[in-house]
Amino acid sequence: MPRLPISEQALRLALTRPSTFAQSNYVCRTCIRQYHPTPVLRAELPFWKRLQHSIFGSPEQKVATEKREEAHQKHIQELADKGGTEMQPYTDNEGRKWQIAAVVDPSINKQYVQAQRWDGLQWIGTKEWVALNNDGKEAYVGFNPRRKLDLTNAQWNRLLHHVAVEVLTLAQAGRDVNAVHLERPLNVEEWMRSARVQIKETNGVIELQFPTEDTQELIVNAVPQSLAEEIMIAAKQAEEAAEAAAEAEKAAAAVEEAARADAEAKGIPYEPAEAPLEKVEEEAEAEAEAEAEEEVEAPFVDRRSAKEISAAEKLYMRQIRDAVRRSASPVNNEWLRTSLAAPAVKLAILKRVTQLTGHRLPDPVMTSATSMSDLYLAFKIKPQPKKLADERRMHNLNLDVPNITVHPVRQTPIHKDREVGRWKVIEQELINKGLPITGSRYQHAKTTSPIF
Amino acid sequence: MPLTALRSVAKPQNGVGAFILQCKRLDFHYCDWAGSSRGMNAFLKSHLEAFARANPQIEVTVSPRPGRHPVLRGSYVNGKEKSICVRNMEPNQILEKATLLRNASGEKLKRVTRPVKSLNESVRGIWDPFHGQKYQV
Structure with missing residues (x-):
């Protein structure tokens, strides 16, 4: 006899007519629970109560x-x-x-x-809503420019000298060298000025020789103190503009008053030539609101489109290229011997170079660079490796020994077919059959053949 | 009277009367960048001219194969090709390999069990049961 679970045994005992159940192999869960000798669940609340709470909520x-x-x-x-x-x-x-x-x-x-219609309400998720709430993620502007600036070796020399002069001048003036990375408009005059500054190092002490007395001050003042100062300068400029506008308004009001008095004296009805003052006030308020919005949003969101940013970047790169091209070369190359003992100075120079040109040195090169010449050698354009076929000796081989042919590029089976004159036949036949001439027809395959 | 052997027309044999070198073309492939081509590049600069002058009947081509080991490839009159990889070899070793390809016939290499070969028929003629001394049964 097979061993039965306790619940089933209890069920069999409890049933008055066990014959029907004894014949069936299946006992439902409800019956098992109903006739179980022990409590089904040792819970504080019965099952139906918990069910009630889960549906209608407990008193708590x-x-x-x-x-x-x-x-x-x-x-x-x-x-x-x-x-x-x-x-x-x-x-x-x-x-x-x-x-x-x-x-x-x-x-x-x-x-x-309450609104009674949908018209005029904000619909979240529509195209207009996305355009209005563009958080600027697509228009992110990073520290490095997206494009790299191509410079000649002479231009690299000028650029590195300019950056080194700026950073070292700031360091000598006791300013934070990282201020050199703060955004500011490019000025060719600054580049011309810094080109005349000589950097010399004697016994480990870096010395800057300025052509005029005020050069150092001009270079230092050209670099904003900090981001806060930059913002303050902008705010000050805005205040000055507002004051100027207020004075202009006052002057206009005085003129208007004089005109009105003049018209009253002459007995002619006065007609204001300009827009009424209320309208001007409204416009001013609207401008102020717009400015306030910009002030709130500007530090976090760049509302420019990707196209505008790209155009601005292009313009900036062109300005840098022009500045480098137009600036003079350093007086001598003695500055290349300057050591980069201070890591802060080295990092500031490299960051500024990256900011201007988009070129970044690998970390091992950055770490091992100990002087400005190391940086220059790392940035300057390396000569292309010489090729054997380009050597004069190999060029002249065919003239001296007629059975030698030197090919400057890799020879493929197509070259061999072309040599014996059958390639044009093969090519024509491939075109007629609509097959690729070289390569394959897979997407992005390297093929020169027209695909019909 | 024994039959006289049939007179056969002389068959052309390379080297008898005229000799045509079986190697018709030698390709020298090198890489400008790879270190395994250092010896090959030196060979091309220093030895190739002399080699080509000494073998005017062979067409010599030099072409790069970027990113590959240097290879010598010989093309033969019988239409076959033989290639030898000369990676990391010195110029003198490469010259030896070039000479090997130059001297090769283009045929597949075979084990030589009988070193003497002849195209001449046997001087004794073909054995015939009706010639010579007849056996009396």
């Missing part, structure tokens, strides 16, 4: 939900008392400013008018 959950709702309603009421359907400013831990939409409940905020 109900209390928590009520509390949460109450707090939410309280918060909405507070906002409504403040008069607020406006955006709430919020600053996160990283100092970023956000505008959060206020929670509005039409039952509390009586002044809030």
